[in-house]
């Protein structure tokens with residue numbers, strides 16, 4: 001069964017000067033349940049735009065997105081909020097966290113709108129932070145965490161509502177190789193344990209170790225062959 | 237709810253902005269409380285000499301007077317054109333007038349000699365409550381008098397001894413303690429007929445002062461105008477006339493105080509909107525993140541609302557305290573009474589709170605408007 005289905009998906013930005021940017025151009029994509037899909041591509045090729053569409057953060061100009069059998073274009077504002085809350089977990093490249101909230105409060109922020117009781121929310125957040133190896137840093141503000149630690153908090157938060165789909169937009173983009181690998185391993189392991197479907201965008205060469213399928217994106221379209229030198233490091 | 241935690245932390249993170257927003261609300265509420273309380277306190281002070289004798293308005297039948305202070309204020313200007321007691325009946329019939337009480341005041345040297353109607357026990361130059369020793373006057377009293385306690389002490393008078401005015405002896409039946417603020421303060425009080433007979437001119441049936449009490453205290457000025465138009469040679473004295481005699485004091489009415497505060501509230505709201513808009517635009521990416529993790533529009537909106545409303549509430553409480561501080565200072569330098577009115581406090585707090593809510597509307601609409609993808613693109 002395909003958890004994610006995108007048909008003839010397009011997202012065209014209209015510029016103020018009258019021009020257009022076809023950030024996602026008539027894309028078709030099927031992601032089966034449990035697959036770890038990695039998308040790579042040059043800057044500006046439309047990766048973030050695609051992830052935002054899949055996660056219900058943006059509306060397509062044309063085409064259809066079906067996630068777990070639900071057509072996103074059928075969802076009203078409220079249902080879409082519930083979809084983002086329950087069905088998908090997001091990790092962005094950087095500045096994932098609310099700077100004024102501590103690590104544990106940042107995780108709680110994803111649980112609060114579900115109406116979960118405070119005690120339960122706190123406990124769940126603590127155990128998620130423990131899972132990502134941040135047991136001792138729960139009360140720290142983001143500024144007091146390293147970039148890798150901040151990404152771990154973001155991952156813990158993405159897992160908070162046990163979503164079926166995990167969308168990672170360059171989650172290792174700001175990290176050194178060692179830390180980046182750790183983060184990818186964490187995402188990979190946790191998502192496999194939970195049977196989650198993952199769509200990750202990354203430049204990092206080590207992605208091959210963790211990925212089930214690799215797609216290359218260029219000018220808003222997919223191609224199955226990855227050009228030479230596109231990954232930052234040679235695939236080992 | 238985490239929104240409260242977040243709101244508080246945001247307010248703490250942006251200390252300067254929070255402080256200036258709160259300061260705006262403090263200014264609004266402090267101004268309201270200070271001005272209204274001072275205006276009321278001052279009104280109470282100026283009305284005190286009239287309240288003391290249970291009147292709202294004094295009509296003096298005399299040449300125009302130049303007010304010159306308290307004490308024998310009126311007696312200094314007396315006796316040009318006395319009232320006929322019939323006029324008092326007519327005055328009492330004027331619309332808005334409850335009662336018109338006659339008083340006849342005479343002055344010889346430094347001594348003020350006053351005739352009163354002892355049946356009037358609520359509005360009168362001297363009232364039963366002023367008697368500290370002996371008794372009040374009775375309608376059929378003859379040559380008996382009430383004497384001011386201080387005057388009695390200086391002249392060794394007691395209840396039972398005799399006091400002399402214009403070569404007539406009166407038996408002292410009571411000592412009175414008249415508040416120094418009473419502008420009808422006299423040394424000797426007798427009944428009206430006794431007073432009329434004692435004067436050198438033929439004064440039978442005459443008085444020179446009418447103490448007017450009105451049915452609606454807010455209509456004093458109207459009543460006063462009406463009386464003057466019908467008795468053009470009478471001079472009215474109201475609380476505001478007395479206030480005007482105290483030079484160098486800024487007197488503003490309560491209504492003006494409210495208007496100033498409302499105008500300031502509008503300024504504070506605009507100021508806070510501006511500052512909250514800046515806070516929202518600085519936080520655009522955060523708002524995008526919150527939306528991406530499943531916060532609804534109303535969650536985001538309530539977040540901004542909590543902040544501005546909380547600022548309004550804190551400003552309201554602090555402003556109340558600061559306002560009373562100022563009112564206390566003003567009134568203590570002017571000699572007024574400070575009365576803490578919970579209604580004014582509540583109104584001040586309410587205005588700040590409503591302003592806080594109002595200031596949150598536009599910025600939170602701005603925050604809610606963007607799609608999560610748009611918000612996330614902000615750096």
Ligand SMILES: Nc1ncnc2c1ncn2[C@@H]1O[C@H](COP(=O)(O)OP(=O)(O)OP(=O)(O)O)[C@@H](O)[C@H]1O
Pocket residue numbers: 013014015021022023041042043044045046047048049050613
């Ligand atoms: N809101 C927008 N308005 C106009 N153009 C946009 C907007 N968002 C993205 N674009 C354009 O759409 C194209 C795709 O952008 P997108 O952010 O999806 O690329 P990306 O592959 O994620 O790039 P990067 O690797 O740098 O993150 C770019 O040319 C970008 O300039």
Ligand SMILES: [Mg+2]
Pocket residue numbers: 047048049169
């Ligand atoms: Mg991108």
